[in-house]
Structure formats: C-alpha cells, structure tokens
Amino acid sequence: AQTVTQSQPEMSVQEAETVTLSCTYDTSENNYYLFWYKQPPSRQMILVIRQEAYKQQNATENRFSVNFQKAAKSFSLKISDSQLGDTAMYFCAFMKGTSGSRLTFGEGTQLTVNP
C-alpha cells in the first residue's frame, strides 16, 4: 500500500513571494505518477501539476514547479510569485502506473497568500 505524507498543515506567504510545500511518499512500485491538486473553498479539486516517476526532469507549469527526488521519495511544490488566488488547500497525491482515477492523497496543506 502507498502512503503520502504532508507535514505542513498550514503555511502562509506574502503576495509575490515564493513558497514551497513538502510531500513525502512511500511505495514499492516502480511505475507511478505524482500530482499536486488544489482545492479552493469552492471544493473543486483542480490539478496543478503532475510528475511521471520515470522522468528525471522536474515538471514545471508556469509559476508552479516541483522538486522530485525519487530516491528520497520526496515531491515538493514550489509556487513562485504567489497570488491571492493561490489561497487554497493543496493535496499531494500518488497514482500507481495504470490505475486510472485511483489516487492516494496526503492530508493537505492550507496555503494562505497575504496581500
């Protein structure tokens, strides 16, 4: 079974600054994917970024990037130039290679961006 751990229940950052959210996971699988999802108060779970485990290059999506350390089983999310709209709950999630929509989530980090 897989486990995902997010050790920061809450974080805050000033607008325009950079913040990093931490995530570690445990698995015996070789083929898997990692995701960061954002859940604003509207409840809609929105994909922020994904990383294929077989790729060494860290994924980047505009202001969002990850630091994927496969050996350490670490998958942190860096948000640059933080915006007020980034305020949300962020979840790290694990998906076994071909398991479709079956995800294992962490407990989440509540990020607040302050003006």
Next chain:
Amino acid sequence: DAGVTQSPTHLIKTRGQQVTLRCSPISGHKSVSWYQQVLGQGPQFIFQYYEKEERGRGNFPDRFSARQFPNYSSELNVNALLLGDSALYLCASSFYGGVTEAFFGQGTRLTVV
C-alpha cells in the same frame, strides 16, 4: 466539453436512512472513482469502476456500494447512514491504462443528522 458532474450538490439525511449519489464522467472516460473527504482531511478512496466492473475498493464497510452503467455514469449508495458518514463525496473520472490525471467533480456535500 462538460466536466465531471455530480448530483445532488448538497443533501441532508437522517441517521439510518439510505442515500444515492450520482456521477457523470467526462465524455470518453471509462474509469470512475469515488472518494470521501471528511472536513479538514484528504480524500479517501472508496471505489473504482472500469467498464462496469469494480477494480478497487478502499477500507469502507459493506454499507457502501457502487455501480457503473453502460454509459459509464456511476452511483454510490450508502445504507444505514451514520453521523460519521457526513462528508464531501467526490467523483473522479479518467482514462484507464496509460495515463493520466483524474478529473474531479465538485462533489456532493452529505450531512447526516
């Protein structure tokens, strides 16, 4: 294209009652999963269905059941509701085999009183 749609958005039930939640996946997606998200926690996997067959089940009691229809829509049923079943129930759809990400609906907020 429509995203994942769930109905109803909110409902209130009494302990001991039964409830059915519905989910329509994105067109072309054949895998549907259900999650329970208790306030302040991460979503917990309940079921996954693919091609109308159960492909996975989380650690939930037999009071929880689900099914998938030929059009790939799905229903989650919960019998003998308990106060602890109060949660946001999320449905996610995706392709199966290959990748990739799961797309979520806005959820159904169930309150058991």
